[in-house]
Amino acid sequence: MNNRQSALLRIMELEFAAIDLNLFLDTHPDDSCALTDFAAVSQELMKAKAEFEARYGPLMNFGFGLNQGNTWRWIESPWPWEVNFNDCKPYGEE
Amino acid sequence: MWIYEKKLEYPARVSSTNPRLAKDVITQYGGPDGELAASLRYLTQRYTMPIPQAKAVLTDIGTEELAHMEIVATLVYNLIRNATVEQIKAAGLDPYYADHDKALYFVNAAGAPWTATYIQSKGDPIADLHEDMAAEQKARATYEYLINLSDDPDVTDTLRFLREREIVHFQRFGETLNLVHDWMSSKKVFY
Ligand SMILES: [Fe+2]
Numbered sequence: 001m002n003n004r005q006s007a008l009l010r011i012m013e014l015e016f017a018a019i020d021l022n023l024f025l026d027t028h029p030d031d032s033c034a035l036t037d038f039a040a041v042s043q044e045l046m047k048a049k050a051e052f053e054a055r056y057g058p059l060m061n062f063g064f065g066l067n068q069g070n071t072w073r074w075i076e077s078p079w080p081w082e083v084n085f086n087d088c089k090p091y092g093e094e
Numbered sequence: 095m096w097i098y099e100k101k102l103e104y105p106a107r108v109s110s111t112n113p114r115l116a117k118d119v120i121t122q123y124g125g126p127d128g129e130l131a132a133s134l135r136y137l138t139q140r141y142t143m144p145i146p147q148a149k150a151v152l153t154d155i156g157t158e159e160l161a162h163m164e165i166v167a168t169l170v171y172n173l174i175r176n177a178t179v180e181q182i183k184a185a186g187l188d189p190y191y192a193d194h195d196k197a198l199y200f201v202n203a204a205g206a207p208w209t210a211t212y213i214q215s216k217g218d219p220i221a222d223l224h225e226d227m228a229a230e231q232k233a234r235a236t237y238e239y240l241i242n243l244s245d246d247p248d249v250t251d252t253l254r255f256l257r258e259r260e261i262v263h264f265q266r267f268g269e270t271l272n273l274v275h276d277w278m279s280s281k282k283v284f285y
Contacts, residue, residue: 012101015103016104023263026266027270062097081168081172083105
């Protein structure tokens, strides 16, 4: 796996934790343990995304990225269906 | 509104070209218990939910299902991307190829196109949440059948993740149903 892929995997792990905690909080909105976990995960996630976007271009469009002066990279491959986590190359370049 | 994020929720790994497996997995893209049906069902039922927790659960699970639709599409795309016409014929995927080449289209495993009749939006929160809980169990069962049919350990890993999410969604919908029952009894409305 290359650096971009491991950075992306880290974001996927953190964001999955945030998604799952978010769903739990939908039905337990005042669970203080879950709120604390969510705050911690979300802070880590924002940090990981800022580092990723500075290096590899925006993860989100429509102004939701951090606008690190590389918005032109939005259209760059690999798109999510082109990432091959099994080896170092995107699927398209095999 | 919705914002697109340029990443999958979970890695969709495929170890080799396998049009036979793609033909089965595509049912979770456009089949009766697939991810398109799930996301559209929840996102259209949310408008008439009576309590804040239910509006949030349907919005958030409906959104997560869109991410699952993208994972299933990625599996199918990469299972057929390099297939030869001979392989496609041998797998019985030639009727699909005739209409769609290797493009993604919303069909079930037998090739029938997606239809809105797969879902309901009843306006009655008890009826809708029961449908949603059943939908999660049907999706879980489908993922189990697909795992039985899979001969690709990487695809199986992704199918296991998706199966697990249906169990979590079922749990959240069950909690939501209880909250709606509490809300109704506090309003002295009995069903
Ligand atoms: Fe689900």
